[in-house]
Amino acid sequence: MPLVSCRLCGKLFTSGGPTVCASCLAKLDDLYPKVREFLRDNPKTEFNVETVADVMEEDIRFVQALVDMKYLDRDMETRVESPTNKARERLASELQKSLRDMKDAAAKREAAKDVAASYGQQRHGGNTVKKS
Numbered sequence: 001m002p003l004v005s006c007r008l009c010g011k012l013f014t015s016g017g018p019t020v021c022a023s024c025l026a027k028l029d030d031l032y033p034k035v036r037e038f039l040r041d042n043p044k045t046e047f048n049v050e051t052v053a054d055v056m057e058e059d060i061r062f063v064q065a066l067v068d069m070k071y072l073d074r075d076m077e078t079r080v081e082s083p084t085n086k087a088r089e090r091l092a093s094e095l096q097k098s099l100r101d102m103k104d105a106a107a108k109r110e111a112a113k114d115v116a117a118s119y120g121q122q123r124h125g126g127n128t129v130k131k132s
Ligand SMILES: [Zn+2]
Pocket: 006, 007, 008, 009, 010, 011, 020, 021, 022, 023, 024, 025
């Protein structure tokens, strides 16, 4: 396994993928519920990585790492500016898809109504002719 330096503390360690060492990962696991709670307790305030780190007096690199490592995706995807806007893009494409589905469904409903209407007209027309 390659030797990499931890992006948070700079310690060298062997890793097959993550660039955060085990002890920093433990710190992130400890920090995560605190940040989540903090965000939950302050739902009306706009935060980014910098202000969260500032207000909580935590190391900004750790808060940033939580975002980068997707810890906080569910909690702050619309609130913390992530370097990639993937969450937002995903949301937008899902919205577009559901709009498309709605349009499709409406078109199908229209088509079904047309069929039903012409069918009803024929029947109705036939009946009225017979009755009168
Ligand atoms: Zn580390």
